[in-house]
Amino acid sequence: MSKKGRKRGQLAVMVVCAVVGFLLAAQLRSVKLSGAADATNAARLETLQSLYNELMDQKDGLEDQVKQLQSELSLYREQAASGEAGSEALKAEVDKLEITAGLTDVEGPGVTVILEDSTSSNVTGDEADYLIHDSDLLSVINELRSAGAEAISLNGERILATSEVRCTGAVVTVNGRRYAAPYIIFAIGDPDTLYNAMTMRNGVADVLGQWGITVKVTASDLLLIPKYNGTVDYQYAHSVTPGEEEGEG
Known part of the structure; x- marks a missing residue:
């Protein structure tokens, strides 16, 4: 074999070795990246599982708290209906507070x-x-509130003063639960007043309609709005007892 032929053969061997080396390096790099991705996904899954477990524990705790409060409320109602002096007035006050706080189903x-x-x-x-x-x-x-609505729900969620209504991506979160359109709002109050407030010219329904958003308002003789399914925990606000204001400052 001539010198030129040997050189060509050696060059071919070198090229093949270089290609094989490159492929091996790429394969090793792919394996390393795949391993790193698996580790990252496993860590994320573990974090999500931990967060899920924590939320479930909080949910169970809140459900127990709701049951306890409902039990106490039932006891107060029984005491109010026991026939003692002033019990009728107390029962009426309890009923009113229940509606205001959203702790009972209402209809109207x-x-x-x-x-x-x-x-x-x-x-x-x-x-x-x-x-x-x-x-x-x-x-x-x-x-609706301005027009005198006494109770409001959004997609079955009772709306309180503490209820959050906020966008979370393509859906809206209400009382910690996510809902997508269509959104259905029930409002109990004088039907004529509420209907006129919603359909008045240049009102909220009229403005939304200008963007093609469908707003359908229907008066009803009877609506059922469920109670608030949760708890309200006040950490900073507290009632002021008589004489406390004078003692401040």
Whole structure:
């Protein structure tokens, strides 16, 4: 074999070795990356599982607290109905406080408001302009409150002064639970007043309708709004006892 032939053979062997080495290095790197990804996913899964367990423990604790409070409330109601002097007035006050605090199911006349995302053509370039947001729902709720609504629910969730209504991605969180459109609001109060407040010109329904968002308002003779399914824990606010204000400062 000539010198030129041997050189070509050696060059070919070197090229093959280089290619094999490159492939081995790439394979090792892929294995390392895959191992790192698996480790990262395992760590994330462990963290998510820990958070899930913690939330479930909190949920169980809150359910126990609700049961205890409901038991105490039943005891107070029994005492109020025992026939003692002033019991009727006390029972009426307890009933009123239950409704105000959202601790009991209520029914009565009112309106139903159904909101659905817009199906209009997107002319602004921003899809979010045609979706229902937490601010839209809060505008409807505030309008109903201003018109004298005595109890309000959103997709079955009783709305209290402490209820949160906020966007979380493509859905809305209400009382810690997530809901997607359509959003159905029940409001108990004078049907005519509530209906007129919602359908008045340049009102909240009219403004949302300009974006193609469907707002359907229907008066009803009887609506059922469920009680608040949770607890309200006050950490900072407390009642002021007589004479306490004078002692401050």
